[in-house]
Amino acid sequence: xxxxxVVKLLNTQINKEFFSAYLYLDISNYYKDEGLDGFSNxxxxxAQEERDHAMLFLQYMQNNNEKIVLEAIAKPDTKFSDLxxxxxxxxxxxxxxxxxxHAIYEEAYEGKDFRTMQFLDWFxxxxxxxxxxxxxxxxxxxxxxxxxxxxYLLDQELAARVYAAPSLVL
Numbered sequence: 001x002x003x004x005x006v007v008k009l010l011n012t013q014i015n016k017e018f019f020s021a022y023l024y025l026d027i028s029n030y031y032k033d034e035g036l037d038g039f040s041n042x043x044x045x046x047a048q049e050e051r052d053h054a055m056l057f058l059q060y061m062q063n064n065n066e067k068i069v070l071e072a073i074a075k076p077d078t079k080f081s082d083l084x085x086x087x088x089x090x091x092x093x094x095x096x097x098x099x100x101x102h103a104i105y106e107e108a109y110e111g112k113d114f115r116t117m118q119f120l121d122w123f124x125x126x127x128x129x130x131x132x133x134x135x136x137x138x139x140x141x142x143x144x145x146x147x148x149x150x151x152y153l154l155d156q157e158l159a160a161r162v163y164a165a166p167s168l169v170l
Contacts, residue, residue, distance in 0.1 A: 003111035007066050009104040010057055010116075015071045016100055017054035021047040023093055026076040027086040034083070036151075038159030042137075043090070045163045052166050053123070060119050083151075084141045091134035098127040126166075 002010075024047035031039035061068050080086045101123050108116040137158075144150035 002064050002066055002116060003107065003113050005107050006104065006111060006113055006116055007061070009100075009107055010061055010066070011069045012071075013100060013104060014054050014057045014061075014068065015073065016097060017050050017057060018073045019076075020050035020093060020097060021054070022073055023076045023078070024050060024090070026078060027080075027090060030080045030086050036083075036155050038155035038157065042158040042161050043086070045161050046090075048163050049166070053126075056166065060116075064115075083145050084138065087134065087137045087141055091131065091138060094127065094130045094134050098131060101127055122166075 024043045028040045028043035028047060031037075031043065058068055078086075078089050080089070101120060105117060105120045105124065108114075108120065140154055144154050
């Protein structure tokens with residue numbers, strides 16, 4: 001049986017991960033409307049990853065016989081007006097999620113919940129990758145976004161991303 005505070009935080013994290021998927025779908029739709037299909041593809045795949053993350057948290061809770069409480073998923077309230085805005089929103093959101101996972105880890109550590117700490121190790125590493133990817137997209141937009149040919153090539157690069165399910169073993 002897991003620590004009660006950890007269970008509450010894990011339940012909340014499930015909702016945060018599903019919200020992340022909504023946010024990335026919103027960003028994907030923005031780029032699609034702007035004619036940037038590669039950007040749209042990249043964020044649509046990101047949404048799939050976030051849904052997978054939510055399901056991993058959910059499965060972990062189930063595997064530990066804990067009650068799962070699903071909450072309503074808020075609608076993203078972002079309004080984008082330029083190419084870089086969505087990418088910056090994505091980075092800010094990933095930083096928020098990283099802090100949330102660190103808070104769960106801290107609570108698990110204080111409660112000597114080593115199983116949850118081990119489970120969260122993958123997410124700590126994943127969040128480092130998520131933030132790095134978000135920062136790289138921002139850097140590329142800053143470098144190439146004002147040049148239409150370079151933007152076209154960047155869009156093609158982002159179009160090449162394919163979905164790969166996470167390899168976390170629970």
